[in-house]
Amino acid sequence: MTDDRLVDALAADLGAARFTVAAIERLWERSAEAESTHPGAALRRGHRVPAMRALERVDAADRPLAALVRCFVLGAPVASVDLEAALPSLGIEGAAGLGLIEPIGDAGGAVRPRVDLRPYAFADAAGEGEWWLASDLGELATGGPLPEGHVLGVGGASTTLSGLLMQSHAGTTLDLGTGCGIQAMHAARFSNRVIATDISGRALDFARFNARLNRMDRIEFRLGSLYDPVAAERVDRIVSNPPFVITPRRAGVPAYEYRDGGMVGDGIVEAVVRGAAEHLTPGGTAQLLGNWEYRRAGGTSESGELEDGLERAAGWAAASGLEYWIVERERQDPSEYAETWIRDGGTRPGTPEFEALHAAWLDDFAERGVESVGFGYVLLRRPVDDTGPRLARAERQHGPLGETPGRLGAHLAECLEAVDRVAPLDDAGMRAxxxxxxxxxxxxxxxxxxxxxPTVILLRQGGGFGRVVDAGTGLAALVGAADGELPLGVLSDAIAQLLEVEPADLWDEFAAAVRELVAGGLLRPVVR
Structure with missing residues (x-):
């Protein structure tokens, strides 16, 4: 997959065929108007028949696009002559040379795909963009469970993390566990240099291919586990969608490379968090997704005090001297967790294979005293100096987000800047x-x-994490008057006079509340 001449020919053909998200969506929309069935919606539910039917009725001008979609998006066989017409520069021989297709039966008949290849559109602080991304075929194309060495394409976790990434400039970024390379490519838009690592040589092959296909030339690829490929190096930013899925270490349970880090429980996330401190420059940040276990002390589900999983994750960062902001977005019981990831591997519910895997997961959790598993976002930062951490925040935000996922990165950056401005202030500084x-x-x-x-006054955040704050009369009055014109101390004393309470007592209440509202993005410091 690394012949640059052939990859460049493929890029030219994909562009000429208008192989874009918008063009494919137009195919589905026209079909929905004709049949009242939306092929794209059916595909998202795991059914491709409506999409196949839609491609049979395309106009002549759209036939090259339809051939590419049928082959590489739907994972179905296609006539060699149709794919040849869609790839005139690369040709069938070139596509086979890149490992994209293989023949079925006699030469010159039909071919079938060996990879998934599809467009991916996005928008960030640098503007709108679109790439083509290759990965291994999914279960919709293979019709069965995935092989353990499967290289995943862009999934829900990928888009979640890319939307979380802060989009300020960085010198060197490390993408730990790059997979098909999606996070490395996003990071390259805001970095002078990106180092992309993975324990899977096959994943690195896909990542190199995708980088070349999309003319991303600032990415260096290295093979190895965790931080081994950057053993003596420091970077300005770390991004990682690590293989965090908690998998039983038992015979018969697939250990998928793209999601299983080979450690017991949540050990892989702990290793990524703890190891970040040694590889970040002062002020450098790390952002990752992760799981953490809620488990009984002593390792059984019947005795021992329940350890808070979110507090455990925060402890990994604190013990390494890192600042942290950890947001738990979801918490699942062992059965829900097992069902999610067994289905993710392509094993269908109701089959003997599914039930055997389900039992293995539940046995593992029970033997280790795990009562539930949290999932969420981790933001780490190495302190700039020895004054101590300014950010130490672990919270649960299980409700719907106020912000669209792609905007969360900007929200995090704004909140981090505000915390830095307020954290060093003493009482006099806060009043001013x-x-x-x-x-x-x-x-x-x-x-x-x-x-x-009013019996209740609530402040609602429309963006960010959609926070809801029970404010009370005094704090609501302060927020309502906060227009950046008067210092907090002046506002507090005026409100105390109106409420007929002691100014010092009210200020003690406001000082902590304001810091919390600033950290959450509801109040913003004004610089004069």
Whole structure:
């Protein structure tokens, strides 16, 4: 897959055939108008028949696009003559040379795909973009469980992490466990240099291919486990969608390279978090997805105190001297967790194979005292100096996000900057601080019928994590008056006079609350 001449020919053909997300969506939309069935929606549910039917009715001008979609998106055989017409520069021989296809039966008949190849569109701080990304065929094409060496394409976790990444400039970025290379390519838009590592040589082959196909020339690829490929190096940023899935270490349970780090329980996430401190420059950041276990001390489900999984994850960072912001987005019981990842591997529910794997997962969790598993986002930072960490935050945000996933990276960056501005301030500095309420914050008041005073005042964040704060009368008044004009101390004393309370007591209440609202993005420091 590394012949540059052939890869460049493929890129030219894909561009000429308009092999884009928008063009494919137009095919599905036209079919939906004709049959009242949306092929794209059916594909997302795991059914490709409506899409196959749609491709049979395309106009002559769309036949090259249809051949590419049938072969590389739907994973179905296609007539050699049709694919040849779609790839005139590369040709059937060139496509086979790159490992994209293989013949079926006699030469000159039909071919079938050996890889998944599809367009991927996105938008970030640098603007809109679109790439073509190759990976191994999924279960929709293979019709069965995935092989253990499967290289995953762009999935839900990939897009979640790419949307979380802070998009400021970095000198050198490390993509730990690059897979098909998607995070390395995103990082390259904001980095002078990217080092992409993986324990899978096959994954690195795909990542190199994808980088060349999309003319990304700032990425260096290295084979190895965890931080071994950068043993004596420091980088400005680490991004990682590590193989965090907790997998029983038992015979008969597939150990998929793309999701299983080969360690017991949540050990792979702990290793990535703890190891980051040795490889970040001062002020450098790491962002990753991860799991953490809630388990009984002593290793059984029947005795021992339950250890908080989120606190354990925070402890890994704190013990390494790192600042951290960890957000738990979901928590599953052992059965839910097992079902999710057994299906992810292509094993269908209701089969003997599914039940055997389900039992293996439940046995493993029970023997190790695991009662549930949390999933979420991890942001780490190495302190710039010896003044100590400014950011130490672990929280649960299980509800719907206020922000669209692709905007969370910008929200995190804004909050981090605000925390840096406020954390060093003493009491006098806080009283002198000016803040303004964020534009996405609204206020909600609840009254008993006929009562003038509200019983509950809620502040709602429209973006970010969609926080809801029970403010009370005093804090709501402060936020309502926060327009950046007057210092906090002046506002606090004025509100104390209106409420007829002691100014010092009210300020003690406000000081901590304001820091929390700033950290969450509801209030923003104003610089004069």
């Amino acid at each position: 601080l000016r803040v303004a309420v964020a534009g996405d914050v609204t206020e909600e008041r609840h009254h008993w019928p006929g009562d003038e005073r």
